[in-house]
Structures are given as C-alpha cells and as structure tokens.
Amino acid sequence: MFKKQFTIQSNHLLKSSDRRRLRTELKECFPLLGDEDWERILPHKVGEVIVLKLSNKATVYCFQCNTENEALEFSSGGGKWGQPLFVFVPEEGGWFPTVYTLWKVPHLLPCFETHSQVSRFLLGAADLMLPGVYPTDNDGSFTNVQFGQRRSVIVRGNPMPFAVGVCCCSSVDIKNKGLKGRALKLVHYYGDGIWSLGDRSKPNQGFTLEQIDSVDNLNEDNNNVQLITQQQSNVEEEEYIAQTTSQLSIEEDGGLEHSNEVDMDALLDRCFLQAAKCSIEDRQLPMEASKMFNEFILPARPAHTVIDWKKSSHKKLGAFMKSLSKRKLCKLKEGKGQLQVLTINRNHEMYQSFVPYYDDSSKEKQSNLEDDGSSHDDVVSHNGIPQVSEMWKPHQHMKHFLECLQKNENALYSREEIREALQQYVQHKWPQKKESSENGEIVLDDVLRDALFKGNTKGLMEDIPSTMDWKEVELMLLSRMQPYHVLYKPGEEPMIRKGAVKPIAIIVEDRQGGRKHVTRIQGIETFGIEPEDFAQKAQIAFACASSVHPLPGKQNHLVEVQCQGNVTSDVTKWLLQKFGIPSTWIQVQDKRKKK
Known part of the structure; x- marks a missing residue:
C-alpha cells in the first residue's frame, strides 16, 4: 500500500490527554503486550507523539525524543518526524504496527514464516501466497489462522519481522482448498514509504532492501534489539577484539582482573581519550554529553569494535560521564535532566600519557589529505555540523x-x-x-x-x-x-557559492496590535540547515507553532521560518549550541513598537 508515493497533508503534536487515549486504544487492539512492553514502545511523559495525515487517507503516529539521552535510553532514533510506531489504515480495518515497533516487540503479532527467496517478492510489494508459507504446526497444518487477522512475516532463521498485513484466508479455508491462493495481503513492509519516514535502520545483518536472509549464526538478544546502521563483525571477531582490547586497555589499578566489564570500561576510556585528544577542541565546549558521545566518542572507537553498555560497569552514558568527572578527567554540569561537559582536563596524567591510535582507514585518509595539499582540510569539523568558510x-x-x-x-x-x-x-x-x-x-x-x-x-x-x-x-x-563562501557538509562535496556570507537574521515583530508577537528566522539555508526540519524541531524545542513561508520577490527562492511568540533568545542560543553558528553571523532585530 505504501509503495506508491504519498504526501504528508498535515502534521500536529498529540496532546497528553489524546496520548493517553491513544495508548488505551492500542492496548485494547494488541492485548498480548504487557506494561513493560508499552513503556518501551510508547513511554509515559517522554518525548512527543507526532501525527501525520497522508494523502492515501492513512494516519501515521511517530514518536520523537526531545533529548539525545532519551533517544539512547529508549533506542529510538527517527527521521524528520521521529520514528513511526503505528499506522491507522481505514481501508484495511484499523491499526498496524510498523517494522520499527515489531523489532522492539516481535511477539506483538502472530507471524507467518516464509522462505528467504520469497522475501524478495514481498519487498517488491507482492502479497504473500500460501505455497510460500511454512505450516504453523509440526504436522503440516495451519491452526489459529483467522480471516482478517493481522499477522507479521518473518524469514525462517531470522526472528525479526519484515512485513505486516491482513490474512486473506482462515484455517478452515486452507484445510478445504489446500495451499492455494493468497495467505496475506501486504499493508506495510521493510523498505516502503513508512519505513523511509524513520531512520531507515535495520535490526540485523540479514536485512537488505533486496532480500531478507537467515541469521542463525548471530547471537542476538531478541528482547532488546539494537538497530544498527553499519556492518558488524561476527562473534569470533568480537571475541578476538575483546582479547586485544584488554591487552591495550588503560589500567588505573594493576590488580584489576580482565573481566568483560573491565575490558568494556577500558574501551570506553580509550574512546573518550582518543576523541578528547584528536577531535574535541576547547572552543567547542561546553557540550551536551549525549552529543559528545554520539558525534565524538562513538566514532573514535577502534575498528571492528562494538560498545555494549550491558558489558560495562556503568550501564548508562550518564554513569560513565560521572565516572570521568570523579576521576577529574572532565568537569560536568547537570541541569534539566541533561549533562553538559564544561571542560576537559588536558593536564591529567591519563590524558598526557595516552597515545592516539590510528587504524588503516584513518592512515589512508591522512595520507590522501597530505598528498592532496589542500589548505581547507581543517574547515570541516569532526562534530558532524556543517561549516561555512569565507x-x-x-x-x-x-x-x-x-x-x-x-x-x-x-x-x-x-x-x-x-x-x-x-x-x-x-x-x-x-x-x-x-x-x-x-x-x-x-x-x-x-x-x-x-x-x-x-x-x-x-x-x-x-x-x-x-x-x-x-x-x-x-x-x-x-x-x-x-x-565567495564555501559550505562544508560531512560526507558531501563542498558547495561553492558566490557572494559574501549573509548572517542569519532573527526578527521579532508585533501581531494584532502588539498583543502577540512573531519571530522570523531568515538565512539559515546558507549554513546547510533545512528550513522545514528546523521549523519542525523548533516547534518541539520552544513549544510554539512554527511554519515555513517564502520570502517576497519573484527572483527570491529563499524562505523564512516563523515561530509564534518572542523566542529570539531561545533561537539564538539554539543556533550557537546545537548548530555551531558563530555569534558574529547572527543578527537580532527588534521591530516591536515601543510603548
């Protein structure tokens, strides 16, 4: 159904009362889940629920975390609108979970098991036929199959569902007619438009956009699936790396035993020291701890290593950062549920004695930069934020x-x-x-x-x-x-633009005779910021209505973001801290009438 292109006709945030009503309705529709499962899918008083109404009359409910800590805790990433959780399709009879939700709770729906070769047809939006389905019982029969029942689809040897739909037959029909005809009418599958609204992740190595393969050889925890975006090594490689990591680890006490927790703790310390010595500069501080971990510490880990919080003594990012603060490696500030790294102690003994490591890929990149002789290598920062150079x-x-x-x-x-x-x-x-x-x-x-x-x-x-x-x-x-000015985006070619850098204009004006105000933000495109994405995030960050409007003039193709209310100080702070825009390129204009 969602293979064809659709448009988002409207979007809005769900109020807390409507959110409670939504959760109650979903509990009645999916009674197999307990309260712990629902806390993993749709937690209370955490994040926001965004409702998207599509052109094909379907409604998508997305969950978006407000902070990086929430995203790490609930394993919820997401795209522009967050992570799609459920889809309401009136034509098919109601609610359907997305593959992102099924990866968290695979037991949400009963499933059909099929062959790996059949999955390629389902990923092309074809319905599931009965000859391609394994019997649900050992005696070769199908029981508890009901017409109109919602079911998911998995590949034998891969426990993660990749499609969901509506049954086109019942157990009686299969017994009378045999394995002929359709078994499931597909509604949503891995790789369609609903999946594209999220972070486009996959639960394991067996998932590709062409075919779903078996992953019997992988040891996965099905109750807490970690969504991966890069290829992971197999179990033997991880055991070998764990041994080499313990040999290279930085030990505070010579009597420490090389257990799994100590090895993971040492790996986290190495990643922090590597990032602090090679990537993080003092001018970038203060910085949120979650941002430092995602954009600096995690990319600084050695090649073929995986950070698993369960194997560490810290268990969470906050505890790890507080342990660094206790050892006086950094200085933290805690406020409003967030940790901020104020300074890094570069005179610490561990920092001074640490020698940065380089893998083959980093050496190759470094040699290529030296051979290129380009003088703009330092312009692109390592924090993933677009940079502008005059x-x-x-x-x-x-x-x-x-x-x-x-x-x-x-x-x-x-x-x-x-x-x-x-x-x-x-x-x-x-x-x-x-x-x-x-x-x-x-x-x-x-x-x-x-x-x-x-x-x-x-x-x-x-x-x-x-x-x-x-x-x-x-x-x-x-x-x-x-x-001229050059825009550097991580992972993309530099964009050269003629003309000087135009600063971002933040203008506050009166509305309705001075009773209300509106804040207009212009020129954020120069710094690689998408206006639609900025408006959507500002709506959540500032708790205000926001929209995108074209600037006047036939030859002007730029747009501006309008936020209801006077949020000039919040927008300025947001641009400085979140997007790394220098204060010299931010201009605030107060056009309100003075009383």
Whole structure:
C-alpha cells in the first residue's frame, strides 16, 4: 500500500490527554503486550507523539525524543518526524504496527514464516501466497489462522519481522482448498514509504532492501534489539577484539582482573581519550554529553569494535560521564535532566600519557589529505555540523602579484592564505629589510601598486603612497577581490557559492496590535540547515507553532521560518549550541513598537 508515493497533508503534536487515549486504544487492539512492553514502545511523559495525515487517507503516529539521552535510553532514533510506531489504515480495518515497533516487540503479532527467496517478492510489494508459507504446526497444518487477522512475516532463521498485513484466508479455508491462493495481503513492509519516514535502520545483518536472509549464526538478544546502521563483525571477531582490547586497555589499578566489564570500561576510556585528544577542541565546549558521545566518542572507537553498555560497569552514558568527572578527567554540569561537559582536563596524567591510535582507514585518509595539499582540510569539523568558510577570488590586476608567488589566479583563497601570500612576497622582494615588517609598513612596488590601485584611481599615479600599513594593504586587497563562501557538509562535496556570507537574521515583530508577537528566522539555508526540519524541531524545542513561508520577490527562492511568540533568545542560543553558528553571523532585530 505504501509503495506508491504519498504526501504528508498535515502534521500536529498529540496532546497528553489524546496520548493517553491513544495508548488505551492500542492496548485494547494488541492485548498480548504487557506494561513493560508499552513503556518501551510508547513511554509515559517522554518525548512527543507526532501525527501525520497522508494523502492515501492513512494516519501515521511517530514518536520523537526531545533529548539525545532519551533517544539512547529508549533506542529510538527517527527521521524528520521521529520514528513511526503505528499506522491507522481505514481501508484495511484499523491499526498496524510498523517494522520499527515489531523489532522492539516481535511477539506483538502472530507471524507467518516464509522462505528467504520469497522475501524478495514481498519487498517488491507482492502479497504473500500460501505455497510460500511454512505450516504453523509440526504436522503440516495451519491452526489459529483467522480471516482478517493481522499477522507479521518473518524469514525462517531470522526472528525479526519484515512485513505486516491482513490474512486473506482462515484455517478452515486452507484445510478445504489446500495451499492455494493468497495467505496475506501486504499493508506495510521493510523498505516502503513508512519505513523511509524513520531512520531507515535495520535490526540485523540479514536485512537488505533486496532480500531478507537467515541469521542463525548471530547471537542476538531478541528482547532488546539494537538497530544498527553499519556492518558488524561476527562473534569470533568480537571475541578476538575483546582479547586485544584488554591487552591495550588503560589500567588505573594493576590488580584489576580482565573481566568483560573491565575490558568494556577500558574501551570506553580509550574512546573518550582518543576523541578528547584528536577531535574535541576547547572552543567547542561546553557540550551536551549525549552529543559528545554520539558525534565524538562513538566514532573514535577502534575498528571492528562494538560498545555494549550491558558489558560495562556503568550501564548508562550518564554513569560513565560521572565516572570521568570523579576521576577529574572532565568537569560536568547537570541541569534539566541533561549533562553538559564544561571542560576537559588536558593536564591529567591519563590524558598526557595516552597515545592516539590510528587504524588503516584513518592512515589512508591522512595520507590522501597530505598528498592532496589542500589548505581547507581543517574547515570541516569532526562534530558532524556543517561549516561555512569565507573565501575570496583574485581580480584581474592581481595576476602579476600571484605569478611572482607561482599561485593560481583562478583559485579561491582564505584570509589567512592572502596574508601568508603577502608575507611571502615581501620576504621574496626585500629579504634583507626586516625593519619594514617590524615597523608594520610595506614598501609598494609596481606589482603591489597594480594589485591595490590599478583601475581604481581617479588621480595621478604620483598621488599613490610609497608605503602602507600591513593591515591596510590586507584589507584593501580583500576589498578588491570577489567574495565567495564555501559550505562544508560531512560526507558531501563542498558547495561553492558566490557572494559574501549573509548572517542569519532573527526578527521579532508585533501581531494584532502588539498583543502577540512573531519571530522570523531568515538565512539559515546558507549554513546547510533545512528550513522545514528546523521549523519542525523548533516547534518541539520552544513549544510554539512554527511554519515555513517564502520570502517576497519573484527572483527570491529563499524562505523564512516563523515561530509564534518572542523566542529570539531561545533561537539564538539554539543556533550557537546545537548548530555551531558563530555569534558574529547572527543578527537580532527588534521591530516591536515601543510603548
């Protein structure tokens, strides 16, 4: 049903009273689940429930966590609208769980078991036929199959459901007619549009978009499935890595035994020290502990290793961060249920003695960067946040100046590169005159005069000064060059845009004669922020209505985000902390009428 494209016609947050009513209705519809199961699926007073009404008359209920800690605790990621939990399909008779929900509680629905080769047809939106179904009983018969019953579909050897639908037959029909006809009309399956609304994860290695395979050789905990987004090694490799990790682990006490918990604790310590020494900079602090773990500590783990909180003595991220604080490796601040890392103690003995490790892939990347010789490698930060860099393109009268330095006149240069080029030129022309740089002045020769004044002088050449200040020369060179800016997104090619960086404008205005206010945010596209995604998250973060509107002008293709109420301080803080936007590129304008 959801193979065809659909559009989201409307979306809204579910109120707490409606949320309780929803949970009661779902409990009546799926009586096999206990209270603990429902806390894993739809916990009380945690996160938000977003309702999406689709163009095909279906309604999707998504669960979205408000903080990273909640996402880690309830194993709930999600896409733009959160993680889809249930779908209400009037044409098929009511409620259906999504595959994300079934992965958390596979016993939610009775299931049909099929062959791995049959799964490829179901992933193409075909219905399940009876010849491709294993009998539910050992004697080859089908019992407890009812017409119109909701059932999930699994592959033999893989306990995770990959499809859900409605039975097209009953046990009596199968007994009378034999294994002929349809067994299940497919409603939702792994890889369709509902799955695409979530984080597009998979429960184990057997799941691909082409076919579902058996995973009998994998030891998985079916009651707490960890959704993975990258390939994991097999059990033998994990045992081998656990042994090597214990040998390389950092020990605080020489009498510690190398148990599984100690090994995992040591691995967590190594990952933190690796991230602190190679990725995290002091200017990026303070930072939320969950953000530091997801974007720095977790990617810093050695190749082919897996962090399992169950095997550590900490059990949770908060306990691990507090243990680092007790050992004075970092300083924490706790408030509103969130932990923030204020500083990292870089004078600590463990930090000073730790030697960063490099795997083969990181060495290869490092060698490629060195061979490339690019000067913009440091622009892209390791925290996964898009970065914007100001660049300039030389004008035609700087040709001789760049030729003397053997530089490309069509390339883009940063402010630091222009300053270095100017210093190299002065040292090349006057290597003996050190006093010029000490006095802060530069002697202008014909090449520098052309670069600074040619085509831009109304008077005679004799009016041009013979010496100028260093900073004055640098600013004049920049003013004559064409400004550009480059957007760096992690995992994507840099986007070069003509023109200077336009700061983000946060404007608050009156509405209804000053009784109400509206906050308008303009220019966030420059920094790689999607306006629709920003508006949807702002609605939850600031507890206000938000929407996206096009800016006036036929030639203007940009949009702005409007939030009800005066939330200028909240938006400014959000842009600084969550998106890493420098304060120099944020402008706040108060256009309210003064009383």
